[in-house]
Amino acid sequence: MPSATLLAPDAVLSQKYPFTLPALGYANNAVEPAVDAQTMGIHHDRHHAAYVTNLNKALESQPTLHGYSLGELLMGLRRWPAAVQSVIRNNGGGHANHALFWNLLAPAAAATAAAPNGKLGDMIVRDFGSHEAVNAALKTAAVGQFGSGWSWLVKTATNRLVVRGLPNQDSPLLEGELPIVGIDVWEHAYYLKYQNRRADYVDAVLKRINWDVAGAQVQ
Numbered sequence: 001m002p003s004a005t006l007l008a009p010d011a012v013l014s015q016k017y018p019f020t021l022p023a024l025g026y027a028n029n030a031v032e033p034a035v036d037a038q039t040m041g042i043h044h045d046r047h048h049a050a051y052v053t054n055l056n057k058a059l060e061s062q063p064t065l066h067g068y069s070l071g072e073l074l075m076g077l078r079r080w081p082a083a084v085q086s087v088i089r090n091n092g093g094g095h096a097n098h099a100l101f102w103n104l105l106a107p108a109a110a111a112t113a114a115a116p117n118g119k120l121g122d123m124i125v126r127d128f129g130s131h132e133a134v135n136a137a138l139k140t141a142a143v144g145q146f147g148s149g150w151s152w153l154v155k156t157a158t159n160r161l162v163v164r165g166l167p168n169q170d171s172p173l174l175e176g177e178l179p180i181v182g183i184d185v186w187e188h189a190y191y192l193k194y195q196n197r198r199a200d201y202v203d204a205v206l207k208r209i210n211w212d213v214a215g216a217q218v219q
């Protein structure tokens with residue numbers, strides 16, 4: 001039985017080469033019915049693992065980058081050799097994004113915050129008006145994201161909260177924005193259970209967001 005202790009997302013952003021796949025922190029079926037066990041297992045054990053493997057393979061021949069953390073590699077993308085920028089963007093982004101996503105999903109049995117509170121709660125009221133409004137914005141961005149990507153709640157460099165859709169595995173960190181909530185809308189995240197009903201998947205995931213984890217991003 002996996003530990004119920006969730007890995008802090010910043011622990012993954014602090015990782016340096018060689019990068020490692022964090023444990024899921026809960027059983028594959030822990031977030032059912034929102035996310036079915038088969039999807040959870042494939043998503044974490046194969047998709048997320050592949051981002052980590054591909055990132056390590058690409059950086060093996062770049063020893064000058066081994067001293068940088070995952071967060072630094074993403075935030076400083078334009079500084080790195082052109083040959084590895086796409087790999088860092090796609091696979092480094094994939095590693096960071098999924099590590100946060102697993103932590104944001106609350107196991108059904110866990111006692112976690114079902115609504116934003118504390119500093120993040122205050123910021124959401126200031127910038128969106130309500131929890132319902134930020135959820136609606138996250139859903140609109142998730143459903144409207146053409147093709148693969150993520151719906152993000154981010155904190156901008158000017159300390160404002162914004163919801164935006166980003167394509168592929170682009171991390172908000174690429175633009176110096178702090179990811180707070182991310183909803184994976186790649187088909188690999190939902191197709192086995194929801195097929196083309198992305199909106200239903202988004203509704204279900206929004207009900208399982210652990211707002212304590214989201215709030216920890218802005219402390």
Ligand SMILES: [Fe+2]
Pocket residue numbers: 043047098184186188189
């Ligand atoms: Fe994914």
